[in-house]
Amino acid sequence: MTDPANLVKEGDLVQLHGTTHKNHLLIMKAGEVFMTHRGVIKHDDIIGQPWGTRLESHSGHPFFVLQPGLTDLVQAIKRTTQIMYPKDIGYVVLKLGVGPGKRVLECGGGSGGLTTVLAYLVGDTGKVYSYERNVEAQALARKNLQLFGLDKNVEFKSGDAEQGFEQRYLDAIFLDLPNPYDYLEQVGASLKEGGQFATLLPTINQVELTLKALAHSDFAFIDVCEILMRHYKSDWGRLRPVDRMVAHTGYLIFARSIQAQLNNLEGDSEEYDND
Numbered sequence: 001m002t003d004p005a006n007l008v009k010e011g012d013l014v015q016l017h018g019t020t021h022k023n024h025l026l027i028m029k030a031g032e033v034f035m036t037h038r039g040v041i042k043h044d045d046i047i048g049q050p051w052g053t054r055l056e057s058h059s060g061h062p063f064f065v066l067q068p069g070l071t072d073l074v075q076a077i078k079r080t081t082q083i084m085y086p087k088d089i090g091y092v093v094l095k096l097g098v099g100p101g102k103r104v105l106e107c108g109g110g111s112g113g114l115t116t117v118l119a120y121l122v123g124d125t126g127k128v129y130s131y132e133r134n135v136e137a138q139a140l141a142r143k144n145l146q147l148f149g150l151d152k153n154v155e156f157k158s159g160d161a162e163q164g165f166e167q168r169y170l171d172a173i174f175l176d177l178p179n180p181y182d183y184l185e186q187v188g189a190s191l192k193e194g195g196q197f198a199t200l201l202p203t204i205n206q207v208e209l210t211l212k213a214l215a216h217s218d219f220a221f222i223d224v225c226e227i228l229m230r231h232y233k234s235d236w237g238r239l240r241p242v243d244r245m246v247a248h249t250g251y252l253i254f255a256r257s258i259q260a261q262l263n264n265l266e267g268d269s270e271e272y273d274n275d
Helices: 069-075 088-094 111-120 137-146 184-190 204-215
Strands: 013-018 026-027 033-036 040-041 054-055 063-066 102-105 127-132 154-158 170-175 192-202 219-225 253-258
Touching: 013 184, 026 033, 069 088, 069 111, 088 111, 088 170, 088 192, 088 253, 102 111, 111 127, 111 137, 111 154, 127 137, 137 154, 170 184, 184 192, 192 204, 204 219, 204 253
Parallel strands: 102 127, 102 170, 127 154, 170 192
Antiparallel strands: 013 026, 013 063, 033 040, 054 063, 192 253, 219 253
16 A cells, blocks of 8 residues: 655646656646657646556656755756756765754855755755846746745845845855855855855866965864765776766865964965875
8 A cells, every 4th residue: 555645736846757768847737738859748637646656658758756955956957057966965065064954155146956955955944145237147047946946945045245144143054166265254244153164166267276275264173075076887898987077067165264373374274185
C-alpha cells in the first residue's frame, strides 16, 4: 500500500524526467496539459500517482515522475546571466554555515542560482537579502524563486555594493562581483562579529587583489580553494571518466569578520597536507 504522503498533489513541483532526453519542471494543476515534442501528458494523469512512477506520453515516450532536488532546481532555472555551478554552491553554503534561521546576504544575485539554494536552506525562519543592480536579471530571479515557492524567504533589493547594505549583524555575505576587494568595508559594516564572508573569482589576478585587501581589513582566517569535479560513465561493464568535465569555474575565497586586525594572522592561510 502506497503512503498517501508519497503521492503527487495539486500544487506540487514535479520533475518529468525522460530516459534519454531533457527533463521538465511543472507545477501540478488539475485540468492542465503539458505539450512537448515527445508527446502530450495530462496533469490529471500525474496527480495522485506515487513519486517515481513511470508514465508515457500520448505518443508512447516514457517519463518518470520525480521530486526535483536542489541541483535540479539550480540547473533548470531560466537565466540571462552566468550562474554558479552546484559544485561551487555546495561548498560555499557549507563553509558559510547557511541553515535554518540564518540571515544571509548576496550581492550580484543574477538569475537566482545561488539565491535558490540559500532560500531553501534558511527556511521560513531565516532570510536571504539579494542585491542586484540589473533590474531585468532580478525580475527573472524573482520569477524563478516564485516557481519553486521560495520567494517568501527572500527580500530582493535594487542596488550595488558601493552604496553599502541596509542590514546589520548578518551571519554571512557572498559577493558575486568582479572586484570584491573594493567593498570589504561595506561587507564588514553589515556582518556580525565573527560572521562569514565569501566570494568567487575567475582569475588569479582578482584573487591577489582580494587577498591583499583582506590582509588590510578586519578579516582573518582567510582560505582560498577551487573545486574540481569529474563524472564517470555509469556503465558497470566499462567504467571510466566521461570525455568532458567541468574543471575550473572559479576560485573561492573565504574569510571571517573580526573586531580588529590580528597582525600575527595577516597573510597566513591554513595549510593542508595528505596526512
